[in-house]
Amino acid sequence: MGRRATAYCLILPSFLLAAFIVLWPLKEIINLALHDVNRFGLLRAFSGLANFRTLFADPDFLAALWRTLVWTAGVVGGTLAVSVPVALMLNGDFYGRGAARVIVMLPWAVSLTMTAIVWRWALSGESGMLNSGLRGLGLIDGNIQWLAEASTAFPMQILIGIEASIPFTTTILLGGLSSVPDELYDAAAIEGAGAWDQFRFITLPLLRPFINIAVVLNTIYVFNSFPIIWATTQGGPANSTDILVTYLYKAGFRLGKLGEAAAVSLIMFGVLLVFTLIYVRLAMREEAA
Amino acid sequence: MKQSGVKALLLACAGLLALSGTADAGTVRVTIAEYSKGTGPYFNEAAQAFEAANPGTKIQIEVVPWDNLQQKLTTDISAGANADLSIIGTRWLLDYVSQGIITPLDAHVTPDFKGRFIDTFLKPSVMDGKVYGLPIAASARALYYNKDVFAKAGLSGPPGTWAEFTAGAEKIKASVPGVFAFGLQGKEIETDVYFYYALWSQGGEIVQGGKSGLGSAAAVAAAKLYRSYINGGLTQPGVTSYSREDVQNLFKQGKVATVITAPFLSSQIKNEAPNLQYGVAAIPAGPGGARGTYGVTDSIVLFENSKVKEEAWKFLDFLFTTDQRTKFDKIEGFLPVNVKEASDPYFADNADLKVFTSLLPGARFAPVIAGWEEVATVTSNALQTVYLGRAEIEPTLRDAAAKADEILAKK
Numbered sequence: 001m002g003r004r005a006t007a008y009c010l011i012l013p014s015f016l017l018a019a020f021i022v023l024w025p026l027k028e029i030i031n032l033a034l035h036d037v038n039r040f041g042l043l044r045a046f047s048g049l050a051n052f053r054t055l056f057a058d059p060d061f062l063a064a065l066w067r068t069l070v071w072t073a074g075v076v077g078g079t080l081a082v083s084v085p086v087a088l089m090l091n092g093d094f095y096g097r098g099a100a101r102v103i104v105m106l107p108w109a110v111s112l113t114m115t116a117i118v119w120r121w122a123l124s125g126e127s128g129m130l131n132s133g134l135r136g137l138g139l140i141d142g143n144i145q146w147l148a149e150a151s152t153a154f155p156m157q158i159l160i161g162i163e164a165s166i167p168f169t170t171t172i173l174l175g176g177l178s179s180v181p182d183e184l185y186d187a188a189a190i191e192g193a194g195a196w197d198q199f200r201f202i203t204l205p206l207l208r209p210f211i212n213i214a215v216v217l218n219t220i221y222v223f224n225s226f227p228i229i230w231a232t233t234q235g236g237p238a239n240s241t242d243i244l245v246t247y248l249y250k251a252g253f254r255l256g257k258l259g260e261a262a263a264v265s266l267i268m269f270g271v272l273l274v275f276t277l278i279y280v281r282l283a284m285r286e287e288a289a
Numbered sequence: 290m291k292q293s294g295v296k297a298l299l300l301a302c303a304g305l306l307a308l309s310g311t312a313d314a315g316t317v318r319v320t321i322a323e324y325s326k327g328t329g330p331y332f333n334e335a336a337q338a339f340e341a342a343n344p345g346t347k348i349q350i351e352v353v354p355w356d357n358l359q360q361k362l363t364t365d366i367s368a369g370a371n372a373d374l375s376i377i378g379t380r381w382l383l384d385y386v387s388q389g390i391i392t393p394l395d396a397h398v399t400p401d402f403k404g405r406f407i408d409t410f411l412k413p414s415v416m417d418g419k420v421y422g423l424p425i426a427a428s429a430r431a432l433y434y435n436k437d438v439f440a441k442a443g444l445s446g447p448p449g450t451w452a453e454f455t456a457g458a459e460k461i462k463a464s465v466p467g468v469f470a471f472g473l474q475g476k477e478i479e480t481d482v483y484f485y486y487a488l489w490s491q492g493g494e495i496v497q498g499g500k501s502g503l504g505s506a507a508a509v510a511a512a513k514l515y516r517s518y519i520n521g522g523l524t525q526p527g528v529t530s531y532s533r534e535d536v537q538n539l540f541k542q543g544k545v546a547t548v549i550t551a552p553f554l555s556s557q558i559k560n561e562a563p564n565l566q567y568g569v570a571a572i573p574a575g576p577g578g579a580r581g582t583y584g585v586t587d588s589i590v591l592f593e594n595s596k597v598k599e600e601a602w603k604f605l606d607f608l609f610t611t612d613q614r615t616k617f618d619k620i621e622g623f624l625p626v627n628v629k630e631a632s633d634p635y636f637a638d639n640a641d642l643k644v645f646t647s648l649l650p651g652a653r654f655a656p657v658i659a660g661w662e663e664v665a666t667v668t669s670n671a672l673q674t675v676y677l678g679r680a681e682i683e684p685t686l687r688d689a690a691a692k693a694d695e696i697l698a699k700k
Contacts, residue, residue, distance in 0.1 A: 039384055041367025124535070125527045126544055145527020148475075149677060153530075234477055237529035237673035253360040255663045256384065258367075 026269070032262035039256030051263040060239045061247060061264070067154070068223065068243040075161035075222045076215060079169050082162060083214070087173035088203070101174075108167035116231035119160050123147050123232070150240035153233050157241065160228050163223070169214045176210030177203070209282070216279040220272055244268050302669040316347040318372035320362070322355045322587065324552075327620040335617075339607050346600045354480075366390060374605065376425055379413045379586045380655040380662075386416050387659065391590040393419040393621045393676075397602050398539035405609060410626045413654045414588045422588025423609060426550040427624045428659065429645045429652050430486070430583045432573065436566040438546040441465050447570035451490060451514060454573045458523040461546050471518050472545035475528035475676045481668040482583050483533075486549055486572045488513035488579030489653065496656045498663075499697055504670060504690030512675050512682045518674060529673050541565065551585075555641045556622035569644040584652030586626075624649075664693045 033051055036044040055061045090101050107115065122129040122147040131143045147153045184202050193201070226245045229235060235242035235250065242250075244264060252261030308335065321332050329352040336348035351372060353361050359381070365371040377385065385391045396422050403411065434447050442461040443631055448454035452526045459469030474483040485495060491506025491514075502508060523529065533550065539550040541562040548554070549572055558565050564623075574580040579613035589608070591601055607613065611629040612639055624645055625631040636642050655661060671689035676682050 038388060040363060040388055040390065042388070062353060071453030125530055127542065143526065145530050145643060147530035149529065233530075236476060236670075237677060238670040238679075250666070253363055255660075255666065256363070258363075 029262045029265055030267075032259055033266050034055075035199065035259060036263070037259040037260065038258075041258055051259045052267075054260060055263055055267075056231075058184070060242065063239070064235075064242040064244050064247040064265075067241070071154075071158060071161070071229075072219055072223045074158040075165060076218045078158065078162040079165040079218055080214065083166050083169040083173055084207075084211075086166065087170050087177055090170065090174060091177040104170055105167045107164060111227075112164055112225070113227040113231055115164055116160065116186050116228045119228075120147070120232045123156060147233055149237065154241050157228055160232070161222060161225065164228065165218055168221075169218060172210050172214045172217075173207065176207045180206045207238055212282045213279070216275060216282060218276050218280075223272060223275075224268070296660055304348050304474045306489035315345050315597065315600060316349055317374065317597050317604055318349045318351065318374040319604070320358075320365075321350055321352050322376045323352050324355065324621050324623075328352060331617055331620050334611055335608060336604075339604055342607075343600075343603060346597075348604060364593040369594065371592055371594070373597055373601045374589055374591055376587050376589050377422070379422065379424070379588045380657075382414065382416065382421060382588060382590075382655045383657050383659055383661075385590065386421055390593055391421055392593045392595075392598070393421055394423070394591060394602070394605075396421050397606075402606070402609075405611075405629070407626055407628055407631065409584070409649050409652065410586050410624075413584075416639060416657070422590040423605060424586040425589040425608070426585075426587040426621065427626045428553070428585045429491075429624060429648055430482075430549055430551055430572065431644050431648060432570045433540060433548050433550060433554055434568050434570065435468075435540070435543060435546045436568055438465050438468050438543070442546075447568060448573050449571075451487070451573045451575060455518075455523075458518065458546075461520075462521075462523060465546070468543065468590050469525040469539075469545045470547065471537045472539050472548035473515060473518065473528045473531070473676075474533050475531055476534045476535070477532040479533055480672060481665045483549065484511060484515065484668070484672050485583060485653075486581070487514055487575075490573060490575035490579055492577050492579045494574060495653075496658060496697065501664065501690040501693035501697065504687040505670070508686055508690075509683055512672070512686060516675060516678070516682060519678075528676050540567075550626060551622075552642060552645050553622035569641045571644070571648055580651065582648045582652050584649065586655045588655070649652070658697060660696045660699070663696050667692045667696070 020234060031043070032041070034046060034048060036047045036050070038113070050137060060151070086104060090097065090104065094100075125131065125143050125145040125148065128143075128146070132145065134140045134144075144152065146156055180203065185198055188198050224245060226249065229243055229246050230249070231240060233241045235246035237245075244267070246263040248261050251257045251264065319332070319336075321328060323329060329350070332350045332352070336350055339348055340346065349372075358376070359378075362371065362375060362377065382391075402528050403420075410424040410427045411420070414420060414424060430555060432447060438461060439457070441635075442457065442464045444457045444460060448457050454471075461468060461470040474480055488495070488502070488508055488511045491507035491510045493504045493505050493511065496502060515524075519528060525536075525539055531539070536545065537550055537554055537557065539545040540554070541564075543565065555569070558567060572580055572582055589605065591598060591605070595601055608617075609627065611627055611633075613633070614625065614627045614630045615633050618624075618630065624642065625633070625636050631637065631646070636646075658664070667689050671685050673684055674685050
């Protein structure tokens, strides 16, 4: 009992700080979402769930909600598919490994907004690097207008998202790989296991907790990620590349509908809360194991 | 030890409070939109000059990128942490006035002071007979055309009507490969404005009698015109990926033969593409002879909650002296708002600017309606759908007009 009380006492200050940082804004946002709010944040009449009803009646919002799921799944899945092989290679011993690791980590050092703006130039239809590169290789005859339509813009945005998420994910996976003892591979090789079997039966199971963490953390980051889509298309043309954050930004700051914007952010908070709970469960299960 | 630490912390806090207290006394905070690289340096220099002439008053300039201005103001105002003076888009003025956030300047605006301004530019900042802001930046739009391309296509001068424009564009397409005749903007801020040029020439209006003009026959004709340019290969491909700056860049690179934009393109061309042979002309007229250009002003406003209104006004007075205005407008490439300034040889003998000033009598400003940004967004979205060829023109515009009407009726 005494020990427990001490523990709680020690946790209390940081808990209070966290509560102040998280719960107070949350209360404010709930308040905004339930009121008719003017563009400068002044509360007018209590409006109940009217803001939420307006949102769910807006086809652009529903499309953005769905697109956010595609975006998150696409970026997180793609990142993982690239990062696992990259981490395996970087974990191996070869000449110039240090340099290779630095190169893979480099995109991390560039701010996300800058990355996105550079890509916006690269994807420009008439003077972009990508088109001139593809033309030089003889892969295309005419220029492709990458950002003119969602059908080309959105996949490119997902690719940019993947590129930006690889360094972080690779770091987590490299940490995981370094904890796998080499003796296991030696023993497996003696038993006659090939490279694929070693990967399937040794690497992957031991890497699983790290992959889980990478998935959950990336999901949280990517779900909330604003710069890539904003800098390349601002969610356009005609809202066809909007995700929830860009929808929220436009509603709040361009159109001055702070009540609706607050409602969107609550919905996003709800979705992310579920993911955070999963994260906590994963972390605990790993601790128990 | 612990106690002395707490004490030190408290002292530090008290010190900070005291410091901020003294800073408040004679400090005027000014939020400035960044129009170009020269904006910040100009205002800092002006602030220094003002401080030297008015000891005891400090001017604190905060420069914000244009795209973030509205966001910064919204958050600052809702937190009560806004500056004393700020630049705002004049089209936002109504929201600010109706919420009582800014204060009228009439106590200070003498007839003499009013006489400094060209009336066309002061008028948009006047509401219910009260002056709520001063035009810090003014601009209008005209047609830029590439003289070399026009000569190669055998065109003698700029087109007077859209019919002439179409004929000329076909010639450019046929005889100048690699150059697109019409730079059409289809992305981001002012996508809707680029359409209004055609709308006005067809005799249409953005808002008429409280109703959106987007569903009108004129709007449909205007949309059909632009769509025929897209389909006929007379514009750059993929117009929905080109913002205003992107289209201007194409013009500077000589890749589009015409673009409709503001005077500041002239100064950009002077710096970035000095060899480009270009001319400036009125935006083409429609079949009935109607034409219109877009006039824009940004206003500098004084906030109601400012504690240093007297000092702030003095700074405004200083900013709108002929010398300061001339300096600023030369740096930014804006139109003169000041009568005396306009007679400065730099403006009076500038062929490009003469075209712009000659168009001012017919200039239309963004309509003063609450929720204007939302109407503009609805319009831009509908236009992007039309430009992409995703839907039939008439029903798309009619739907957008219905949405706009709903917004207009709500406020």
